[in-house]
Amino acid sequence: MNVCKVNCDASVFENEQLAGFGCIIRDSMGIWIQGCSVSIPLFSILCCELHAIWRGLVMAWDCECKEVICETDNLDVFLLVSRGATRMIRNDSDLLDKIKEMLQCNWTTTLVLIQRTANRAADLMAKTAVFNKQRLKQENISGSEREREMETGKGTVKAVALIVGDNNVKGSIHFLHQSNGTTHVSGRITGLSPGLHGFHIHALGDTTNGCNSTGPHFNPLNKHHGAPADHHRHAGDLGNILAGPDGVAEISITDSQIPLSGVHSILGRAVVVHADPDDLGRGGHELSKTTGNAGARVGCGIIGLQSSV
Numbered sequence: 001m002n003v004c005k006v007n008c009d010a011s012v013f014e015n016e017q018l019a020g021f022g023c024i025i026r027d028s029m030g031i032w033i034q035g036c037s038v039s040i041p042l043f044s045i046l047c048c049e050l051h052a053i054w055r056g057l058v059m060a061w062d063c064e065c066k067e068v069i070c071e072t073d074n075l076d077v078f079l080l081v082s083r084g085a086t087r088m089i090r091n092d093s094d095l096l097d098k099i100k101e102m103l104q105c106n107w108t109t110t111l112v113l114i115q116r117t118a119n120r121a122a123d124l125m126a127k128t129a130v131f132n133k134q135r136l137k138q139e140n141i142s143g144s145e146r147e148r149e150m151e152t153g154k155g156t157v158k159a160v161a162l163i164v165g166d167n168n169v170k171g172s173i174h175f176l177h178q179s180n181g182t183t184h185v186s187g188r189i190t191g192l193s194p195g196l197h198g199f200h201i202h203a204l205g206d207t208t209n210g211c212n213s214t215g216p217h218f219n220p221l222n223k224h225h226g227a228p229a230d231h232h233r234h235a236g237d238l239g240n241i242l243a244g245p246d247g248v249a250e251i252s253i254t255d256s257q258i259p260l261s262g263v264h265s266i267l268g269r270a271v272v273v274h275a276d277p278d279d280l281g282r283g284g285h286e287l288s289k290t291t292g293n294a295g296a297r298v299g300c301g302i303i304g305l306q307s308s309v
């Protein structure tokens, strides 16, 4: 890839001692190539922002970008990295050296300071990482608190996942919490081979190594793989989607096991589309009971809270 753009942002929740950062790589057409959503121990804001920039640059390098525009909305980081400002908080200098090393690689790099609103997608990825971590902490809280969390989680929660993948696979999937407790999944994925493709929620919202780092099917109840209507299924088993001769799959699924709130929330996890049909656990293949033998992961996206605008 020749030209690409990297957005980086960090998010710090000081009260809860949590922090995270997010990066998004786009090509010259603005298409999402890769992203990351990573929680880290609470450092200074500046240090978290430096983590974001460093990871973003490493990812862009791995994507073979030859000319990269790296965008941050943090003035301190911008001055520190691009203008050689000397304001330094302890422990940040190693990270700054690593970033400078990346900048001196055999490529063209430009660091650009942008408005916070223009960096919203990377901010969402950073917050998603923090929310994920927060939920892991909350899973250790008592039963009654858990129930209260479920109650207050109800409402019109909306989420979105932008699908990026092999070759030309792309699309967007929307998730809407409905008053009867189900979640409606809708959207469109293009660039698929015609036919059926396994379609699942995977456990992790991590695309550091593309779709391969999204983990197994989301399975909080420790069951075997199955069809959406089966009693024994992974929560993440959404069956198959059908791509027409033009490679386009239109998706409209209602499911009761993929809530957007509570302890089994799918926020911060990933939606994955596979190369082959999901045999719904019935194929007799050694992988039928774990993955439906649906083959490679040709596209995926991290499920994050949807912007209200």
Ligand SMILES: [Zn+2]
Pocket: 200, 217, 224, 225, 226, 233, 234, 236, 237, 290, 291, 292
């Ligand atoms: Zn499954």
